[in-house]
Structures are given as structure tokens and as C-alpha cells.
Amino acid sequence: MLTPISERFTPLPTLPWAKSEFVWDLMCQKDEISLCERDEDMFERHPYLQARMRSILLDWLIEVCEVYKLHRETYHLTMDFIDRYLSKMRNIPKQHLQLIGITCLFIAAKVEEIYPPKIAEFAYVTDGACTEAEIMDMEIIILKSLNWKLASITANGWLSTFMQLLYANQLKLRQHQSNKPDNFFLLPQFSGMAFIQTARLVDLCMLDIGCLRFSYSVIATSALYHTLNRKMTLSVSGMQWSDIEACVNWMSAFVSTLRETESSLESQALPEHISDSVRAMPRIIMDESHKIQTHSIDLHMLETAQQRLLSQSCIDVSPLKEVPSSPTVLTPPSSRKKRPQQVLVVESLVEAVDYENVSIEATVDYKNVPIKATVYYENVPIKATVDYENVPIEATVDYENVQPNDCGPTDCTLKSLIGDHNGAQRVTSLI
Structure with a gap:
């Protein structure tokens, strides 16, 4: 005051x-x-x-x-x-x-x-x-x-x-x-x-x-x-x-x-x-x-x-701050327990933070599957590139516009965005 x-x-x-x-x-x-x-x-x-x-x-x-x-x-x-x-x-x-x-x-x-x-x-x-x-x-x-x-x-x-x-x-x-x-x-x-x-x-x-x-x-x-x-x-x-x-x-x-x-x-x-x-x-x-x-x-x-x-403002209002970091989050949950909000767990995977470019880059190795994700705080989309069995997969998930009625617990996967690729459902829980 x-x-x-x-x-x-x-x-x-x-x-x-x-x-x-x-x-x-x-x-x-x-x-x-x-x-x-x-x-x-x-x-x-x-x-x-x-x-x-x-x-x-x-x-x-x-x-x-x-x-x-x-x-x-x-x-x-x-x-x-x-x-x-x-x-x-x-x-x-x-x-x-x-x-x-x-x-x-x-x-x-x-x-x-x-x-x-x-x-x-x-x-x-x-x-x-x-x-x-x-x-x-x-x-x-x-x-x-x-x-x-x-x-x-x-x-x-x-x-x-x-x-x-x-x-x-x-x-x-x-x-x-x-x-x-x-x-x-x-x-x-x-x-x-x-x-x-x-x-x-x-x-x-x-x-x-x-x-x-x-x-x-x-x-x-x-x-x-x-x-x-x-x-x-x-x-x-x-x-x-x-x-x-x-x-x-x-x-x-x-x-x-x-x-x-x-x-x-x-x-x-x-x-x-x-x-x-x-x-x-x-x-x-x-x-x-x-x-x-x-x-x-x-x-x-x-x-x-x-x-x-801009970086300071995005960090202050970012919903990622609400998710506690935990090393155990690297294990993806079963598809039955998936929710659209699980996209927020990316914060726990962050290894390099670049506040100048207002982005967070993370590389995760899950079952020999290298995953690289970039989170943009400002526009809220999450972009991920997955190389699974030499198949490059790109996806954009906008968790702000994902509503529970739009997809069921097992349907909110990369499969609906990129087609049928093996392992797509398991990758979604990481991003």
C-alpha cells in the first residue's frame, strides 16, 4: 500500500x-x-x-x-x-x-x-x-x-x-x-x-x-x-x-x-x-x-x-511454478491416470533454463527414447520432438485450450495429433 x-x-x-x-x-x-x-x-x-x-x-x-x-x-x-x-x-x-x-x-x-x-x-x-x-x-x-x-x-x-x-x-x-x-x-x-x-x-x-x-x-x-x-x-x-x-x-x-x-x-x-x-x-x-x-x-x-x-513476468505467472519438482516424475503414469494437466510435469524435467530467450529446454532419456521438449511461457504452447525408433515426431500441445470434455483419460495423446506411432501414448505423459 x-x-x-x-x-x-x-x-x-x-x-x-x-x-x-x-x-x-x-x-x-x-x-x-x-x-x-x-x-x-x-x-x-x-x-x-x-x-x-x-x-x-x-x-x-x-x-x-x-x-x-x-x-x-x-x-x-x-x-x-x-x-x-x-x-x-x-x-x-x-x-x-x-x-x-x-x-x-x-x-x-x-x-x-x-x-x-x-x-x-x-x-x-x-x-x-x-x-x-x-x-x-x-x-x-x-x-x-x-x-x-x-x-x-x-x-x-x-x-x-x-x-x-x-x-x-x-x-x-x-x-x-x-x-x-x-x-x-x-x-x-x-x-x-x-x-x-x-x-x-x-x-x-x-x-x-x-x-x-x-x-x-x-x-x-x-x-x-x-x-x-x-x-x-x-x-x-x-x-x-x-x-x-x-x-x-x-x-x-x-x-x-x-x-x-x-x-x-x-x-x-x-x-x-x-x-x-x-x-x-x-x-x-x-x-x-x-x-x-x-x-x-x-x-x-x-x-x-x-x-x-518479459522473462520475469512469464516466470512469475507461469503455471509451472505450481508443480513441485520431484525426481520421481520421470516415470510416466499409466494411461488410465492421464489428465490434460499432466503436461505441467515438464518443469521437473528441466535441465537448462534460458531466461533470455524465455524458454526452457529439457532432454529426457526414457527407456532409451531421447526426448527434447521446449516450453514457451508466453504463448503457453509446449513443443516436443521425439525420436522413437528413428521416427521423428513433432507435436504441439496447448494445455490452456485442452478441456476435459475434449478428450478422455486415454485419448489425450500425441497419437491424435501426429498419427499412429508406437510409443506415442507413453511419451505424452512426459510432456
């Missing part, structure tokens, strides 16, 4: 210009509103769009931000505008998706950047797909749809706040700078290197449509939970473990993917434009290089992480 906003304690320090409790409550309320305005199932209202199109669009926008050296906050505002707009609209054709994306980036740049690129440059990067006039027309449409609410606290904003609080608590800088309480929280004190590493995880996981299930504050907290001090992360976010448990588990697939790409998150190389001052003094930010959006992730990494997510 999630902790209500009213019960989340305030981790903010004393502020000279406002009450910390009031500021924190306002931040949490904006976060909750932003979550309600983003719908994970928004593509159900857009039959011409797919979730992967969103990922491709965001990946391209990251490249554009890197080319023009736009800030991370600009990109995250762009993503927020896109998700909120698509959540409100219906039946958007795929030809308009790039126009929507570049227009949202145009709006976000005017909000966040001191010197935003000209509209001609935004039209140029679309390679003729969008004109300046189309961008200006779409700008008004999007602004009206968003009700001119352009000040969301993004995952990047929450991440900056939490990291500032995290390093403040670790170093106890407040005690050493008690004579300057006004400037302490306003000036960045956290590690630029750690921020880049954590922001990279946030960027990768937010390419996936599943991120829309979680609020920005939960995403930022979960990313810090994976990359930095876990105990302190909960203290600076004002959350309980139950608030972030689902997101932490979901994000673990993306963490594993990043650790495959690099030896570890902590050892990944910094981008070339990161200044030497960040390397020399990792706890003090001497410039704003860490705030520039970089294209350090790609769609291949996203696909790898999504395969892991």
Missing part, C-alpha cells in the same frame, strides 16, 4: 524563503497530478501507434538534444508533454508523431533553455518531415491540450533534489556550513559522476512504456536505490519500501542491461565533454556539464531489458 502524500515526512531542510512542509506538499501534489495525466494504456486509443514508436521517438529526441547541447530537464519536459498529450488525444496517425515530438521539444526548449534553438533548426532536424508552419500550428494545439501547464516536476528534477539531500546527509555539510544556511541547499553539492550514472538508468527505463505506471518521484527514488545508498535513499525521499518496491523490481531488468554494457555502473566512462573538475572533485559540481543531455543509451539496450522484463 502506497504512503499517502499527507503522511510522507518532509526531507527538505529549513528554507529561508518558504516553509519546507508547504514546499514539499506542493511538490508531492504536482507529482500525483502528473501521474494521473499520463496513461500507460494510452495507445489503446491510438490504433495507428505502438509503444515502440514512442521509444523510437524519444531515442531520436535524445540525439537532437545532444547535438544542440540541450539540458536534461529540457528532454524530460519534452517527454512529459508528449505522454500527457497522447494520453488526452485519440486516433493520432503515425505520420504526426514526429511533428508532435519536435513541437514538444520546441516548447520545452523555450521553457528551460536560456538560448533555445530557432524554430528553423527544429524543422531542419526533421529532414523535411515537418515545416516551421506545421510546428507553430501544432504548438498551439499541444498547449491548449495541456491547459498551458508546463511546469511539471520531472524525474530529472526529483533526481537532482534527492541527490542533493543524499550527499548533504552523508557529508553532514549543514553542520559545517551553519553560518550559511541560505546557500547550502541552493548550490549543488552532489557527485556529477554519480548523477550521470543514475540519470542514464532513468533515461533507459523511461523509454519503456511501463514507466507510466509510476510517478516521477518513485522512478527517481528507485534509480537511486539501485545505484547509490539504499537506506539513505528512502530517508531523503520520504517514502517507504512499499512505495517503491514495484518500481525497483521493474527497474532491475534495466540495471542488469546497463551492467552488461559496462563492467558496472560505477566504472562506466564519462562522456568526453564532462570537465576534469568533476573527476578531480567528484562531490562538488564546478560546472553544469552533468546537466547536458547525452545519448548514452540506445534501442538495442531497451530491447534487451524488455526481454528480461
Whole structure:
């Protein structure tokens, strides 16, 4: 159960210009509103769009931000505008998706950047797909749809706040700078290197449509939970473990993917434009290089992480988990005792598990009959190839659609699927 906003304690320090409790409550309320305005199932209202199109669009926008050296906050505002707009609209054709994306980036740049690129440059990067006039027309449409609410606290904003609080608590800088309480929280004190590493995880996981299930504050907290001090992360976010448990588990697939790409998150190389001052003094930010959006992730990494997510999801809901493993199951029962559900005993025969390909392969030698079976968790079919007396037999059994009325105790055999082969009835009990 999630902790209500009213019960989340305030981790903010004393502020000279406002009450910390009031500021924190306002931040949490904006976060909750932003979550309600983003719908994970928004593509159900857009039959011409797919979730992967969103990922491709965001990946391209990251490249554009890197080319023009736009800030991370600009990109995250762009993503927020896109998700909120698509959540409100219906039946958007795929030809308009790039126009929507570049227009949202145009709006976000005017909000966040001191010197935003000209509209001609935004039209140029679309390679003729969008004109300046189309961008200006779409700008008004999007602004009206968003009700001119352009000040969301993004995952990047929450991440900056939490990291500032995290390093403040670790170093106890407040005690050493008690004579300057006004400037302490306003000036960045956290590690630029750690921020880049954590922001990279946030960027990768937010390419996936599943991120829309979680609020920005939960995403930022979960990313810090994976990359930095876990105990302190909960203290600076004002959350309980139950608030972030689902997101932490979901994000673990993306963490594993990043650790495959690099030896570890902590050892990944910094981008070339990161200044030497960040390397020399990792706890003090001497410039704003860490705030520039970089294209350090790609769609291949996203696909790898999504395969892991699919594997985890299939394992969690797989009916095979309900069958206890036992070495005695290798002996097939008599045909009188066979039931359609006996297909589930394949779990006890598993010798090699390949979670990457979401499959389980097993080889069984029953009375000198080699049997190789592959179980696909997602679509639930069981495919088996049996070499019995040099007769290759292939069969597909869909135990989800097998009903007791469809076949009797002795009729649910491979014989009905492949013809009359010796030994077919005995093999069925194994798969």
C-alpha cells in the first residue's frame, strides 16, 4: 500500500524563503497530478501507434538534444508533454508523431533553455518531415491540450533534489556550513559522476512504456536505490519500501542491461565533454556539464531489458511454478491416470533454463527414447520432438485450450495429433 502524500515526512531542510512542509506538499501534489495525466494504456486509443514508436521517438529526441547541447530537464519536459498529450488525444496517425515530438521539444526548449534553438533548426532536424508552419500550428494545439501547464516536476528534477539531500546527509555539510544556511541547499553539492550514472538508468527505463505506471518521484527514488545508498535513499525521499518496491523490481531488468554494457555502473566512462573538475572533485559540481543531455543509451539496450522484463513476468505467472519438482516424475503414469494437466510435469524435467530467450529446454532419456521438449511461457504452447525408433515426431500441445470434455483419460495423446506411432501414448505423459 502506497504512503499517502499527507503522511510522507518532509526531507527538505529549513528554507529561508518558504516553509519546507508547504514546499514539499506542493511538490508531492504536482507529482500525483502528473501521474494521473499520463496513461500507460494510452495507445489503446491510438490504433495507428505502438509503444515502440514512442521509444523510437524519444531515442531520436535524445540525439537532437545532444547535438544542440540541450539540458536534461529540457528532454524530460519534452517527454512529459508528449505522454500527457497522447494520453488526452485519440486516433493520432503515425505520420504526426514526429511533428508532435519536435513541437514538444520546441516548447520545452523555450521553457528551460536560456538560448533555445530557432524554430528553423527544429524543422531542419526533421529532414523535411515537418515545416516551421506545421510546428507553430501544432504548438498551439499541444498547449491548449495541456491547459498551458508546463511546469511539471520531472524525474530529472526529483533526481537532482534527492541527490542533493543524499550527499548533504552523508557529508553532514549543514553542520559545517551553519553560518550559511541560505546557500547550502541552493548550490549543488552532489557527485556529477554519480548523477550521470543514475540519470542514464532513468533515461533507459523511461523509454519503456511501463514507466507510466509510476510517478516521477518513485522512478527517481528507485534509480537511486539501485545505484547509490539504499537506506539513505528512502530517508531523503520520504517514502517507504512499499512505495517503491514495484518500481525497483521493474527497474532491475534495466540495471542488469546497463551492467552488461559496462563492467558496472560505477566504472562506466564519462562522456568526453564532462570537465576534469568533476573527476578531480567528484562531490562538488564546478560546472553544469552533468546537466547536458547525452545519448548514452540506445534501442538495442531497451530491447534487451524488455526481454528480461518479459522473462520475469512469464516466470512469475507461469503455471509451472505450481508443480513441485520431484525426481520421481520421470516415470510416466499409466494411461488410465492421464489428465490434460499432466503436461505441467515438464518443469521437473528441466535441465537448462534460458531466461533470455524465455524458454526452457529439457532432454529426457526414457527407456532409451531421447526426448527434447521446449516450453514457451508466453504463448503457453509446449513443443516436443521425439525420436522413437528413428521416427521423428513433432507435436504441439496447448494445455490452456485442452478441456476435459475434449478428450478422455486415454485419448489425450500425441497419437491424435501426429498419427499412429508406437510409443506415442507413453511419451505424452512426459510432456
